[in-house]
Amino acid sequence: MDGExxxxxxxxxxxxxIRVWGADAQRRLSKSHILVYGMKGTVAExxxxxxxxxxxxxxxxxxxxxxxEALSANFLILPDxxxxxxxxxxxxxxxxxKEFNHMVHVSVExxxxxxxxxxxxxxxxxxxxxxxxxxxxxxxNQKCRKLSKRVAFYTVDCRGSxxxxxxxxxxxxxxxxxxxxxxxxLPRRVSKLYFAMRVIELFEDVEDRNPGETSIADLPGIxxxxxxxxxxxxxSESQVPDALLERLLIGTREFPPVCAIIGGILGxxxxxxxxxxxxxxxxxxxxxxxxxxxxxxxxSEPNTGSQAALINDDM
Amino acid sequence: MDTIEVSNxxxxxxxxxxxxxxxxAKVARDAVLRFRSxxxxxxxxxxVKDSRFNVxxxxxxxxxxxxxxxxxxxxxxxxxxxxxxxxxxxxGTTGFLGQVTVHLKGKTECYECQPKPAPKTYxxxxxxxxxxxxxxxxxxxxxxxxxxxxxxxxxENDLNxxxxxAANSLEHSEDVFECRKDExxxxxxxxxxxxxxxxxxxxxxxxEETWKNLNKPRPIYSKDVLPEKLTKENxxxxxxxxxxxxxxxxxxxxxxxxxxxxxxxxxxVFLEALRLFFLKRVKEIGNLTFDKDDQLAVExxxxxxxxxxxxFGIPSHSLFEAKGIAGNIVHxxxxxxxxxxxxxxxxxxxxxxxxxxxxxxxxxxxxxxxxLLLMPVEPYEPNKSCYVCSETPLSLxxxxxxxxxxxxxxxxxxxxxxxxxPLIMQGASILYEVGEDLEEDMVAIYAANLEKxxxxxxxxxxxxxxxxxxxxxxxxxxxxxxxxxxxxxxxKEPDGMLLSGWVEAPVDKDNNKxxxxxxxxxxxxxxxxxxxxxxxVEIQEIPEGTETVTGKKRKLSEVSEGTSTNHSGLxxxxxxxxxxxxxxxxxxxxxxxxxxxxxxxxxxxRL
Numbered sequence: 061m062d063g064e065x066x067x068x069x070x071x072x073x074x075x076x077x078i079r080v081w082g083a084d085a086q087r088r089l090s091k092s093h094i095l096v097y098g099m100k101g102t103v104a105e106x107x108x109x110x111x112x113x114x115x116x117x118x119x120x121x122x123x124x125x126x127x128x129e130a131l132s133a134n135f136l137i138l139p140d141x142x143x144x145x146x147x148x149x150x151x152x153x154x155x156x157x158k159e160f161n162h163m164v165h166v167s168v169e170x171x172x173x174x175x176x177x178x179x180x181x182x183x184x185x186x187x188x189x190x191x192x193x194x195x196x197x198x199x200x201n202q203k204c205r206k207l208s209k210r211v212a213f214y215t216v217d218c219r220g221s222x223x224x225x226x227x228x229x230x231x232x233x234x235x236x237x238x239x240x241x242x243x244x245x246l247p248r249r250v251s252k253l254y255f256a257m258r259v260i261e262l263f264e265d266v267e268d269r270n271p272g273e274t275s276i277a278d279l280p281g282i283x284x285x286x287x288x289x290x291x292x293x294x295x296s297e298s299q300v301p302d303a304l305l306e307r308l309l310i311g312t313r314e315f316p317p318v319c320a321i322i323g324g325i326l327g328x329x330x331x332x333x334x335x336x337x338x339x340x341x342x343x344x345x346x347x348x349x350x351x352x353x354x355x356x357x358x359x360s361e362p363n364t365g366s367q368a369a370l371i372n373d374d375m
Numbered sequence: 376m377d378t379i380e381v382s383n384x385x386x387x388x389x390x391x392x393x394x395x396x397x398x399x400a401k402v403a404r405d406a407v408l409r410f411r412s413x414x415x416x417x418x419x420x421x422x423v424k425d426s427r428f429n430v431x432x433x434x435x436x437x438x439x440x441x442x443x444x445x446x447x448x449x450x451x452x453x454x455x456x457x458x459x460x461x462x463x464x465x466x467g468t469t470g471f472l473g474q475v476t477v478h479l480k481g482k483t484e485c486y487e488c489q490p491k492p493a494p495k496t497y498x499x500x501x502x503x504x505x506x507x508x509x510x511x512x513x514x515x516x517x518x519x520x521x522x523x524x525x526x527x528x529x530x531e532n533d534l535n536x537x538x539x540x541a542a543n544s545l546e547h548s549e550d551v552f553e554c555r556k557d558e559x560x561x562x563x564x565x566x567x568x569x570x571x572x573x574x575x576x577x578x579x580x581x582x583e584e585t586w587k588n589l590n591k592p593r594p595i596y597s598k599d600v601l602p603e604k605l606t607k608e609n610x611x612x613x614x615x616x617x618x619x620x621x622x623x624x625x626x627x628x629x630x631x632x633x634x635x636x637x638x639x640x641x642x643x644v645f646l647e648a649l650r651l652f653f654l655k656r657v658k659e660i661g662n663l664t665f666d667k668d669d670q671l672a673v674e675x676x677x678x679x680x681x682x683x684x685x686x687f688g689i690p691s692h693s694l695f696e697a698k699g700i701a702g703n704i705v706h707x708x709x710x711x712x713x714x715x716x717x718x719x720x721x722x723x724x725x726x727x728x729x730x731x732x733x734x735x736x737x738x739x740x741x742x743x744x745x746x747l748l749l750m751p752v753e754p755y756e757p758n759k760s761c762y763v764c765s766e767t768p769l770s771l772x773x774x775x776x777x778x779x780x781x782x783x784x785x786x787x788x789x790x791x792x793x794x795x796x797p798l799i800m801q802g803a804s805i806l807y808e809v810g811e812d813l814e815e816d817m818v819a820i821y822a823a824n825l826e827k828x829x830x831x832x833x834x835x836x837x838x839x840x841x842x843x844x845x846x847x848x849x850x851x852x853x854x855x856x857x858x859x860x861x862x863x864x865x866x867k868e869p870d871g872m873l874l875s876g877w878v879e880a881p882v883d884k885d886n887n888k889x890x891x892x893x894x895x896x897x898x899x900x901x902x903x904x905x906x907x908x909x910x911x912v913e914i915q916e917i918p919e920g921t922e923t924v925t926g927k928k929r930k931l932s933e934v935s936e937g938t939s940t941n942h943s944g945l946x947x948x949x950x951x952x953x954x955x956x957x958x959x960x961x962x963x964x965x966x967x968x969x970x971x972x973x974x975x976x977x978x979x980x981r982l
Contacts, residue, residue, distance in 0.1 A: 065630075065631060071632060072381045073381060073382070073384055073385055075382045075385075075704075076382055076385055076706055076707045076708070077706070077707070079470075079704065079706035080471065080706045080707075080708055105713060108388060108713075109709045109710050112385055112386060112388055113385070113709060113710075114385075131410075135410050138410050139410060139411075162392075316717075316720070317718070317720035317721045317724075318717065318721075319717070320713045320714065320716055320717030321713070321749070324709075324711065324713035324714035324717065325710070325714060325748065327710040327713070328471070328708075338471075338741075341748070345748065347749065349721050351751065352718075352735045352751030353747055353749060354739075354747060355748070356747075356748055
């Protein structure tokens with residue numbers, strides 16, 4: 061039933077959240093289409109949240125076959141080998157997610173996302189990317205921006221007890237702009253986690269590693285890269301502490317409570333953007349379980365507030 | 376002991392549609408075992424206040440995580456955890472707000488060290504005579520009219536008390552609400568309608584004094600709003616009435632609970648709901664209490680509240696909105712709950728590995744404060760004036776000649792002090808106790824004591840007496856110094872007793888006779904929420920000027936006020952007055968001072 065008003069079933073099910081954001085927002089949610097790439101624990105949490113919220117559809121992309129380690133932080137995968145053997149992460153998660161809310165259309169898209177054309181992305185209002193190389197992130201972001209309609213773009217990554225969310229409602233770009241804002245131009249108080257994540261991200265890009273595959277063995281290489289980056293940007297190396305980098309490298313597995321927190325914040329952001337209710341965060345969110353802070357950083361070119369950024373091409 | 380409801384399913388994701396009606400504890404257990412089969416989970420489909428959950432029971436645990444939805448239960452568990460010396464991780468959410476707090480006996484504040492906003496109450500006269508907000512009309516419709524018509528007839532009811540003149544009207548009004556032998560349901564309904572919305576208002580208007588500075592209400596009579604007879608000959612009366620979902624809305628073809636009804640529509644709903652109660656649910660009449668999941672009750676209360684609102688020039692509200700107010704519904708979403716759940720686990724792990732330097736109270740904000748959406752704060756030291764964890768004695772002013780022991784037990788010991796099974800002693804004499812294994816003659820003595828004035832008790836209570844009050848299950852005891860006082864202000868001190876030294880939220884001027892309305896799960900922050908750009912929905916009201924939990928930063932020096940505290944007596948774990956410590960040793964920039972911002976935070980978004 062797709063009339064203008066919410067059905068009786070929707071009103072009953074969504075009562076408590078309609079009291080938060082209103083019936084109009086709920087209607088808008090029910091018409092939204094979300095694309096999700098990279099089904100690790102944090103993204104599983106995120107998907108659970110938006111399915112419960114009653115979005116129109118969720119499309120999952122992740123052709124990796126389910127391995128036992130995926131069970132450590134992804135509650136959508138039940139520990140029954142008979143069930144998950146031979147299936148992809150997207151397939152197993154899709155089956156589980158459907159159970160949470162029959163009114164949401166959950167499906168799987170197979171294939172290499174970097175080959176999907178612009179018209180593929182046109183189907184969606186929101187794109188969420190995780191477990192993805194820097195190059196791929198930039199590529200997808202660009203495709204989203206090429207569309208005539210506004211597609212909200214998010215990246216999310218958790219390493220150990222830390223998590224990062226990036227939000228692009230087309231004010232900033234996850235490419236040369238947001239992540240290449242010269243470090244010297246940023247206020248000194250910017251979270252160290254921002255710099256640390258950039259170093260590791262760049263290292264993976266340069267060394268052609270799969271995202272999340274760096275480990276403590278790579279520490280020397282990481283520290284070397286950090287040195288170069290800091291020198292080039294006139295940033296003190298103490299702004300990207302050894303201890304923090306080590307923690308991020310040691311923590312290859314996701315930590316479930318952090319997945320819940322990041323998945324929750326991300327879910328909130330996506331819902332805000334779709335429903336049009338509430339101020340979206342701009343433009344990075346960081347959480348570190350060690351100090352317990354959930355922090356928003358606005359990484360943008362000072363003065364302009366929008367596009368034009370200095371591009372450091374030797375990066 | 377809760378069972379699963381449809382409205383839970385938007386966030387309580389361990390449950391499915393097929394589980395509606397089943398025990399939450401049991402279904403949750405089964406759901407978790409499906410993805411982690413190696414955990415021992417024991418569900419108890421029982422009230423947490425049940426006597427089996429005594430101190431011995433609590434002692435078996437390394438940590439307690441609360442997911443309760445009312446203040447009473449939380450206080451109860453707090454005391455048990457203190458008595459058992461078991462760490463407690465408390466939490467709550469309301470919409471986009473939430474918090475997680477950690478409580479360790481002797482090391483941090485207990486849950487009751489800081490005042491929690493008490494459920495909102497309204498003065499009797501506001502409800503019966505001079506409503507100015509929609510919530511007043513809802514309380515009238517629910518606690519007065521609905522209760523009068525469908526509830527226990529023997530219950531005291533303020534309806535009519537002040538809105539008609541004395542003498543013969545009082546007598547007359549006793550009959551008004553009873554259906555007469557020769558009237559049909561519609562006539563009865565209209566008569567009730569005219570009495571409460573017409574006659575009573577007219578009577579109230581005759582008292583000029585009341586309306587000197589207020590807008591006068593107008594009486595409303597059913598013949599003016601609905602001149603045509605409603606019930607037709609056949610057929611239509613039964614429309615839309617299956618035994619399952621008896622609903623006035625369905626019967627009248629009103630589909631959308633978010634719609635605003637006109638006065639005529641509200642009046643139709645009023646009469647139709649009343650008719651359906653008498654036609655289809657007559658057996659329940661006389662026993663009904665309002666239940667937010669009772670569609671017909673919600674319809675009736677909405678309609679009645681709206682008609683009254685109309686009379687007083689107050690904007691009407693949709694059924695959806697009225698239901699939220701009448702049912703004290705707390706709005707909730709999956710995302711905030713997920714964030715808080717993650718934070719609970721992080722704190723629980725710290726407790727289990729005894730990482731005591733890093734325990735944090737964490738607040739989840741809707742709007743960032745100094746870039747923070749999740750704000751960790753170091754726990755405070757225990758409040759030395761807390762009567763729960765610091766054994767501070769309380770004082771009670773009371774007229775010992777006119778107040779009975781029963782008043783003391785009900786209004787002070789149970790209601791204010793939150794004890795469920797009290798034992799009251801004066802010196803070595805037990806004045807009152809509850810228990811299963813008491814001898815009959817003792818039970819008789821205690822029953823008799825309840826009816827005696829305090830000064831007449833076998834061990835007489837006089838000014839200067841110290842009473843000891845205990846709850847054996849909570850293993851919580853406190854002493855109360857009694858002071859005699861002759862007079863009490865009826866409006867401001869309706870209980871006729873004044874308890875001091877008791878940590879409570881600042882008194883709101885409106886806070887009188889307990890016609891309660893709301894209770895939030897997010898206790899740390901203002902719980903009211905406004906739907907941006909849409910009509911204001913009064914979900915909650917927090918008393919004006921309430922200092923919410925962290926509103927007053929208490930520095931170490933303030934906490935020790937009045938006692939000659941030896942600061943060196945504090946362990947290393949208790950940090951200094953800079954509550955937000957330098958958590959990252961390298962980084963001086965990380966230090967956050969909250970106090971000023973916090974005040975402005977708590978004052979945001981007032982209705």
